[in-house]
Amino acid sequence: MTHHLPRRGPDMTTTGLDLTAFTGTYTIDPSHSQIGFVARHAMVTKVRGAFNDFTGTVVFDGANPEATAVTVTIQAASVDTRNAQRDEHLRGNDFFAMQEHPEITFVSTGLRITGEDTFDLVGDLTVKGVTNQVTIPFTYQGSATDPFGNQRLGFEGSVAINRKDYGVTWNAALETGGFLVSDKIVLEFEISAIRNA
Template structure:
C-alpha cells in the first residue's frame, strides 16, 4: 500500500521541499508526506479505496491540486506534478532582456554512427530579447555566437569542427540569429521565426520556445527562463563533410538538434556575479 508522486519544476528540476497532502471526499486530511532530495514522494500509509484530492505545496511555488484514485489494493500513483514559480509573471514584462551567458547554455547534438549522440556547446555568445509592450508576438531576439567557441570535450574533434569542413571559423567567425515573428502554440509556448547566418549562408530557422517563468535573483534583478529547440540540416549550411563507415551508415548524422537553456536578466546590463 503506497502513494507515489514526483514533483518537478516546469523545466524538469526536482522540488525537494515539496509537501503532498491527501484529503478525502469530506475535505479531511488523511495523509501528509514530504518529497526527498530527488523530488520523489512515497508514503506507505494504508488508504481506503476511493477518490481523493491531492494538494502539492512548496515554498516559492504556486500550489497545485489534482484528483487521485486509491485502488482496492490501497495504492495511488499520482505521477509527475509540475509546480510553477510563485510571484512570477505569466509573461515576461515588456522591455529589453539580456541573456546571461554564465547561466545559459547553447548546445547542439549530432548523431554518431547511427547509434549514439555527440553533444557540444558554444561557450562564447551574447543575446538580447526585446519583449514587445503591445503584444508578445511582436517581440524579437538577436543573438551572436563565436563559432570558434565550440566545445565537445575532445580537442581533435573541436579543431576539425572549426575547420573548412564544418564551421570554417577563420572565414566566418560569427554565427548570428535574428527573429522576425512569433506564433503562439500554447499559453507559455511559441514558435520563433527567424534567420540563422552560419558560414556566410542565411537560412530560415524556427525555434520551438517554452517560457519557464520569471522571478527575482539574489542581486536585486529580475530573471526570466526559457528553453528552446531547433533542428538544422547540415547541407543547408554547406557542411557536407562525412564518412560512410559501412552499409551506407554515415559517421555523422545529416541533422543537428539545437538545445538552448536560457536565463535572461531584465535590462541591458548583467550583474557582476
C-alpha cells in the same frame, strides 16, 4: 510562482497573465544559459556539444508580443564537444570554416504564441555565411528575481536543422554503410535572460 503566457482566443485577444509587466530589454546571461547541439555519430551514438561564447538580447513588448526582437551572436571558435581533436576539426573548413565565418547568428523575424506557456520564435539563422529561416518552439520556464535584484526570465527550446542546408557537408562513409556524422543536427537552447536596468 509560475506564470503562463496568455492563450490566444479566436478574436486574438489575450487572456490570463498581464504580459505588460515583462515589457523591457533583456540580456541573455551566458553563465546561466546554454546553446548546445546534438549530432548522431557513426549511426549508433549521440555526440553533444555547446558553444561557450555567445551574446544575445531580447526586446519584449508585452502589449504586442509578436513584435518581440531577439538577436544572438555565437563565436564559432567556442565550440566544445569535450574532445580537443574533434573541436579543431569542427573549427576548420570541413565544418564551420571559422576563419572566414567566425560568427553564427540568429535574428528573429516573428513570434507566435502557441499555448499557455509555449511560443514559436521564427528567425534567420546564419551558419558559415548561409542564412535560412528556422522556427524554434520554446517553453517559458518562469520569472524570478535573483538574490542580486535582477528580474530573470527562463526559456527552453530546440529545433532540428539539416547541416547541409548551411553548406556544412563534410562526412566519411562507414564500412558498415551509412555515414560518420548525421545530417540532422538538433540545436538546444536553455536561456536565462536578465532585464536591463
